[in-house]
Amino acid sequence: MAIITYREALNQALSEEIERDENVILLGEEVAQFKGSYKVSEGMLERYGPKKIIDTPISEAAFSGLAVGAAMMGMRPVVEFMFWSFCYVAFDQIFNNAASVRYMSGGLINVPIVFRGPANGGTNVGATHSHTPENFIANTPGLKVICPSTPADAKGMLKSAIRDNDPVCVMENTILYNMKDEVPEDNEFLIPLGKANVLREGTDISIIAHGKAVHTSLEAASVLEEKHNINAEVIDLRSIRPLDVETILQSVKKTNRVLLVEENKPFCGVGAQISYLIQDQAFDFLDAPIKRVSAVDAPQAYSKALENAQIPDHNCVIASALTIL
Amino acid sequence: MEGLYHDATPEESDVTNKNDPDSNSSTLKHDSSSKTEVNFAQSECNINLSSSAKVDLLTQMIRIRRFEERSLRAYQQGHIGGFLHLYIGQEAVAVGSVSAMGQDDHIITAYRDHGHALAVGMDMDECMAELFGKKTGCSKGKGGSMHFFAPDKNFWGGHGIVGGQTPLGLGMAFALKQSGKKGACLCYMGDGATNQGPFYESLNLASLWNLPVIYIIENNGYSMGTAESRHSAGEPLARRGEAFDIDWSVTEGHNVYEVRETITNALEQAHKDCRPSVLEINTYRYRGHSVADPDQTYRSKEEIEEYKKNKDPISIFKDQLVQEGVITDEQVAEIDVKAKDEAEASAEFALASPFPDPTELMDDIYWETDNPGKSKSEGTMFFEFPKSNS
Numbered sequence: 001m002a003i004i005t006y007r008e009a010l011n012q013a014l015s016e017e018i019e020r021d022e023n024v025i026l027l028g029e030e031v032a033q034f035k036g037s038y039k040v041s042e043g044m045l046e047r048y049g050p051k052k053i054i055d056t057p058i059s060e061a062a063f064s065g066l067a068v069g070a071a072m073m074g075m076r077p078v079v080e081f082m083f084w085s086f087c088y089v090a091f092d093q094i095f096n097n098a099a100s101v102r103y104m105s106g107g108l109i110n111v112p113i114v115f116r117g118p119a120n121g122g123t124n125v126g127a128t129h130s131h132t133p134e135n136f137i138a139n140t141p142g143l144k145v146i147c148p149s150t151p152a153d154a155k156g157m158l159k160s161a162i163r164d165n166d167p168v169c170v171m172e173n174t175i176l177y178n179m180k181d182e183v184p185e186d187n188e189f190l191i192p193l194g195k196a197n198v199l200r201e202g203t204d205i206s207i208i209a210h211g212k213a214v215h216t217s218l219e220a221a222s223v224l225e226e227k228h229n230i231n232a233e234v235i236d237l238r239s240i241r242p243l244d245v246e247t248i249l250q251s252v253k254k255t256n257r258v259l260l261v262e263e264n265k266p267f268c269g270v271g272a273q274i275s276y277l278i279q280d281q282a283f284d285f286l287d288a289p290i291k292r293v294s295a296v297d298a299p300q301a302y303s304k305a306l307e308n309a310q311i312p313d314h315n316c317v318i319a320s321a322l323t324i325l
Numbered sequence: 326m327e328g329l330y331h332d333a334t335p336e337e338s339d340v341t342n343k344n345d346p347d348s349n350s351s352t353l354k355h356d357s358s359s360k361t362e363v364n365f366a367q368s369e370c371n372i373n374l375s376s377s378a379k380v381d382l383l384t385q386m387i388r389i390r391r392f393e394e395r396s397l398r399a400y401q402q403g404h405i406g407g408f409l410h411l412y413i414g415q416e417a418v419a420v421g422s423v424s425a426m427g428q429d430d431h432i433i434t435a436y437r438d439h440g441h442a443l444a445v446g447m448d449m450d451e452c453m454a455e456l457f458g459k460k461t462g463c464s465k466g467k468g469g470s471m472h473f474f475a476p477d478k479n480f481w482g483g484h485g486i487v488g489g490q491t492p493l494g495l496g497m498a499f500a501l502k503q504s505g506k507k508g509a510c511l512c513y514m515g516d517g518a519t520n521q522g523p524f525y526e527s528l529n530l531a532s533l534w535n536l537p538v539i540y541i542i543e544n545n546g547y548s549m550g551t552a553e554s555r556h557s558a559g560e561p562l563a564r565r566g567e568a569f570d571i572d573w574s575v576t577e578g579h580n581v582y583e584v585r586e587t588i589t590n591a592l593e594q595a596h597k598d599c600r601p602s603v604l605e606i607n608t609y610r611y612r613g614h615s616v617a618d619p620d621q622t623y624r625s626k627e628e629i630e631e632y633k634k635n636k637d638p639i640s641i642f643k644d645q646l647v648q649e650g651v652i653t654d655e656q657v658a659e660i661d662v663k664a665k666d667e668a669e670a671s672a673e674f675a676l677a678s679p680f681p682d683p684t685e686l687m688d689d690i691y692w693e694t695d696n697p698g699k700s701k702s703e704g705t706m707f708f709e710f711p712k713s714n715s
């Protein structure tokens with residue numbers, strides 16, 4: 001298996017799907033000539049030409065809506081947001097149109113579209129460039145949302161998203177783009193949406209995370225084992241909607257303790273829903289209150305000193321875990 | 326870079342110098358008022374219409390009006406909820422423009438969509454049942470008045486967010502061009518909708534990428550209760566297309582022949598040159614913005630009566646056809662009776678139809694959950710279900 005970056009894995013997924021299905025196109029700001037703001041689409045303009053790899057002006061509402069209209073007609077557009085933070089100017093197109101057209105038409109019209117791009121803090125770019133909207137996308141029936149955390153997941157899940165007949169929002173992470181790992185070269189390497197990944201088996205506590213928080217959690221789990229003799233299980237949700245409730249509950253029933261970790265803001269965040277589900281469906285298995293670690297509840301700060309304190313690191317995870325062990 | 330979207334360009338003169346009639350090769354007209362009387366019956370697209378096609382245009386307009394009058398009554402009787410935006414007065418625009426469409430042309434509009442829906446051939450039953458919120462409605466009771474769809478008839482809705490459909494129409498034109506089809510998308514909007522930002526983003530893209538989208542501004546003079554003079558700077562509205570080198574025109578919408586000519590020319594141009602256009606068509610709505618609008622604050626009764634008297638699209642076309650000897654008053658009366666009967670029958674159908682079951686709330690959200698056998702995803706998709714009645 002080749003070892004490639006998260007960025008290259010996305011490029012492979014896009015390339016393979018464009019080659020496989022003539023309806024797939026990639027559009028967004030700077031995706032073609034500039035090779036992508038984060039170089040995700042490097043080489044693709046040369047390989048597939050300007051009919052498939054399309055540079056747009058800075059008009060998120062229009063190019064998102066254009067892609068939704070084209071998807072209604074049977075195309076499979078992949079829309080790149082330079083940052084997910086910029087989707088807000090296209091909110092109407094994603095939330096009123098992509099999410100609702102199938103329902104409002106009584107199922108007559110499908111919207112097989114992918115919106116993708118980075119959604120993360122931690123890069124000192126301030127509040128307008130650091131949003132993590134997976135929670136309110138997940139709050140919208142009609143949309144799906146996934147947060148791949150490894151190069152292999154990036155490839156296998158993006159490919160599944162492109163083949164999906166419903167709108168899928170893919171939350172990437174600029175900090176993960178350079179992460180390297182083994183990725184299958186197989187054209188049919190598909191990871192189903194809605195399947196969580198148990199990255200570390202354990203018996204004492206379930207640490208449940210998504211996106212970059214998965215890596216923070218793994219780091220914390222090693223320290224918990226080495227320094228505190230605690231055997232933590234770490235689950236990467238991978239997909240928020242659909243959600244692998246079964247894997248979550250199984251783990252909770254085994255460890256009886258839960259810590260939810262995310263870089264999303266806390267109020268009405270992903271963890272809020274998951275802790276509700278756990279208390280509703282596995283209340284009797286809990287030996288301690290469910291704990292949650294998330295980003296500090298303030299607009300994302302610019303200063304390194306502030307932002308480092310804002311996004312949970314492995315020490316926050318360890319400290320929180322120790323309160324329920 | 327040689328790019329598909331920058332190549333299929335028409336002659337320079339097609340897209341510039343809009344104010345100089347001599348240098349303008351476009352067939353689009355910019356001023357509807359200053360020209361001398363034109364006999365649109367003689368224009369190329371109308372002169373060869375068969376008598377039955379002409380009668381059909383009249384019939385469609387009458388059907389739309391009778392359907393909507395009947396729906397208004399149903400609303401007043403409490404069978405229809407929410408908003409009901411009536412198209413009465415504007416019928417010639419939908420009927421005339423849809424009649425000019427070819428096989429690969431598509432249409433999308435805003436929430437005042439009953440006229441377009443009937444014009445593309447949706448039947449009264451499914452439309453009325455949708456208004457009643459019934460299972461037999463075109464969207465199984467999930468869309469309502471503002472959200473009719475018939476993709477099999479190239480009709481892509483029915484959209485409730487003002488201006489929200491303008492990028493979608495662009496996408497339809499994009500998909501047509503991408504697939505190599507010689508079709509265009511008619512994207513309708515109101516005068517008020519021209520003040521939404523995504524419309525301008527769309528105009529820029531339409532022109533930049535040479536997309537065959539035709540934006541039709543149905544200018545009925547009002548955005549809810551706000552008259553054009555109070556909501557828009559710079560007249561006419563369609564001239565805003567000029568900033569993007571898009572051909573534009575202003576024409577009248579009470580004469581179905583004129584609408585046909587306007588749209589036929591624009592479609593020809595879109596098919597031939599793969600270029601967008603902005604067509605402002607003056608029209609008028611007789612009823613309030615929606616049924617909930619008492620219509621007493623922003624215009625006078627006299628204004629409405631004046632339009633009805635002089636420009637009612639149905640009366641005008643009826644008189645025209647009688648004068649042409651294509652139809653008699655008696656035949657018109659028959660068409661009218663039939664349309665009323667059809668509308669009445671649709672109301673009876675809607676009333677007799679069952680409501681959807683609450684369990685159907687969960688259908689039609691995702692393709693995937695509607696096709697469990699074919700789904701490739703796993704995991705939980707829904708988190709709360711309708712309470713069971715037991």
Ligand SMILES: Cc1ncc(C[n+]2csc(CCOP(=O)(O)OP(=O)(O)O)c2C)c(N)n1
Nearest residue numbers: 437485486487515516517518545547548549
């Ligand atoms: C984004 C948005 N803002 C406001 C509304 C409420 N609204 C519905 S129709 C309308 C007026 C639109 O007028 P116009 O575009 O001229 O269309 P007309 O109703 O005359 O057909 C308003 C303000 C809405 N549906 N969507």
Ligand SMILES: [Mg+2]
Nearest residue numbers: 515516547548
């Ligand atoms: Mg209006």
